[in-house]
Amino acid sequence: MPELPEVETIARRLQPLLPGKNVTQVSVHKQKSFHGELEELIGSEVVRVHRRAKILGFELNDGSYLATHLKMTGQLIYVDDHSKVGGGHPTADWVQELPSSHTRITYQLSDNATLYFNDQRLFGWMKHLSEPEYMDLFSSWGPDINDPAVTTEYLYQQLQRRTIAIKQAIMDNKIVCGVGNIYACDSLNVAQISPLRSAKTLSKQEVTTLLEAMKTVIERGIELGGTTFDGKYLDIDGFAGGYQDELRVYGREGEACPNCKTLIEKIKIAGRGTYCCPGCQT
DNA sequence: GAGAGTGTTGTAAC
DNA sequence: GGTTACAACACTCT
Numbered sequence: 001m002p003e004l005p006e007v008e009t010i011a012r013r014l015q016p017l018l019p020g021k022n023v024t025q026v027s028v029h030k031q032k033s034f035h036g037e038l039e040e041l042i043g044s045e046v047v048r049v050h051r052r053a054k055i056l057g058f059e060l061n062d063g064s065y066l067a068t069h070l071k072m073t074g075q076l077i078y079v080d081d082h083s084k085v086g087g088g089h090p091t092a093d094w095v096q097e098l099p100s101s102h103t104r105i106t107y108q109l110s111d112n113a114t115l116y117f118n119d120q121r122l123f124g125w126m127k128h129l130s131e132p133e134y135m136d137l138f139s140s141w142g143p144d145i146n147d148p149a150v151t152t153e154y155l156y157q158q159l160q161r162r163t164i165a166i167k168q169a170i171m172d173n174k175i176v177c178g179v180g181n182i183y184a185c186d187s188l189n190v191a192q193i194s195p196l197r198s199a200k201t202l203s204k205q206e207v208t209t210l211l212e213a214m215k216t217v218i219e220r221g222i223e224l225g226g227t228t229f230d231g232k233y234l235d236i237d238g239f240a241g242g243y244q245d246e247l248r249v250y251g252r253e254g255e256a257c258p259n260c261k262t263l264i265e266k267i268k269i270a271g272r273g274t275y276c277c278p279g280c281q282t
Numbered sequence: 283g284a285g286a287g288t289g290t291t292g293t294a295a296c
Numbered sequence: 297g298g299t300t301a302c303a304a305c306a307c308t309c310t
Contacts, residue, residue, distance in 0.1 A: 002290095032304095054290080072289045073306085102306095121305045123290070164299070173291080181289065230308085232289095270300080272289070 002070040004054060004145065004178030005221030006233045006241065010076055011051040013236045017078060017089070018046040018058065018109075025108035033104035033119060036128030041066065046109075052138055053177035065134040067127050073102075074117065074124030078236040081112040092238030120232075145178040145218055156207045159199040166202060167195035168270045170214065179214060182227055185250045185275045187214040192259060194281045195274050196267075220246065249275040 002010075022045045028034045045061040056076070058066040068074070077098060080089035098116050099106055105117040105126055117126055129137075142158075143149040158175045159166070167188060170179050179187070188195050190213035193206055202210070226233055226241030229251070233241060244251075248258050252275060253266040262279025 069290085071291080071304095120307070121289090123305065162298075168299095171290095271302095273287085 002054060002072075002074060002226070002233050003180030003183055003221070004051075004218055005183070005224075005243065006226035007051050007054050007056055007070065008222050009225045009241065010236055011049050011056055014056075014076070014078065015049040017113075017236075018049055018115075021046055021113060022110040023107055024110055027099075027106040027108075028104070029099065029106070030104040030119075030122065032122055033117065033124065034126050034128075040064070041128050053141055053144060053173065054180075055137060057134060063131050065129050065131065067129055067134055067137060068117065069124055070119070071121070071123035071125075073120040073232050075119070075234050076236055077116040077118060077234070077238055079114045079116070090237060092234075095238040141173045142176050145176050145214055150176055150211065152204065152208045152211055155211055156202075156204050159202055159207060162199035164199055165195060165269050166193060166197045166199045166210075167274060169199040170210070178218065181272055181274075182247070182250045183214070183217050183221060186248045187217045189249045189257070189259065189275075189277060189281060190217060192280045192282065195269055195276050249277060251275065 022043060023041050026038050026041055028038065046058050047061050048059040050057045050059060054069060056068045060066065068076070077095055078089065079091060079095060079098065100118065102118045102120045103116050104119050107115040109115060155176065159169055162169050167184050169175055170187070171181065171184050185195070187210065191206070191210040193202070193210055221227060221243045224242035224246065225235060227243040227247070228234065228240035229244060231240070235241065249264050252264050255264050257264055257277035257279055259277065260280040262277050264275055265278050267274050267276065
């Protein structure tokens with residue numbers, strides 16, 4: 001499930017690979033997954049790979065952008081050169097079989113490189129946008145969680161206006177971007193705050209603790225290359241991330257809390273599975 | 283074999 | 297404006 005660390009990992013891996021390459025051919029296998037005019041894309045050169053919130057943007061040489069949101073099951077897989085067995089960029093074995101039944105778009109690039117957009121559940125998308133259209137994607141959103149603009153003061157002011165559960169609040173893009181279900185659960189466990197607490201009841205000290213926990217957990221997620229569950233998130237070479245081995249509470253119902261050894265519970269908040277410790281998260 | 287659960291986000295309704 | 301419910305979808309699990 002791509003959240004900020006997963007998308008950031010993809011951006012960092014693609015940045016040294018894509019700039020300077022041209023789009024030579026595009027095959028859209030599922031019309032729903034692609035928005036824009038294909039003809040305008042052919043011949044474009046990738047200038048830069050960029051992430052904002054959970055959106056990945058490829059800046060092109062004409063000033064337009066190819067933007068993508070992976071939603072829950074999207075993957076971007078990069079293959080250096082299918083004809084070079086064992087050469088070039090290393091990939092998982094199954095990558096050699098692409099395109100698969102879940103491949104929605106295939107981009108042929110110069111130097112025989114290929115970029116596959118796979119998306120099992122068809123929620124994800126790729127859009128070719130002008131610069132203003134691209135910027136407009138973010139117009140109603142707050143800053144990224146790892147943006148220095150997200151200070152205790154900022155977050156505290158935002159939370160003071162909300163009566164919703166704190167877990168829901170930190171996942172709200174209008175407040176702060178990039179915190180998904182997995183990292184929200186883990187951050188609240190680090191901060192020892194109950195996900196059920198109404199947002200406005202947090203003291204300034206608790207907001208400070210929570211913010212630090214969120215930034216630390218997200219940073220650790222980036223360091224380890226993201227979280228892979230059931231193969232739903234994969235890096236550009238088809239391999240899994242590493243954070244799932246360090247998860248504190250997410251997906252660990254019935255296991256001991258890393259803080260106090262109380263058994264972790266699974267509850268539901270706003271229709272989303274939520275894992276927390278009834279012992280130390282108050 | 284039917285039904286529920288999964289997770290992100292925009293939208294519509296309150 | 298905040299909050300809530302739901303739709304978009306395919307696949308797994310009960």
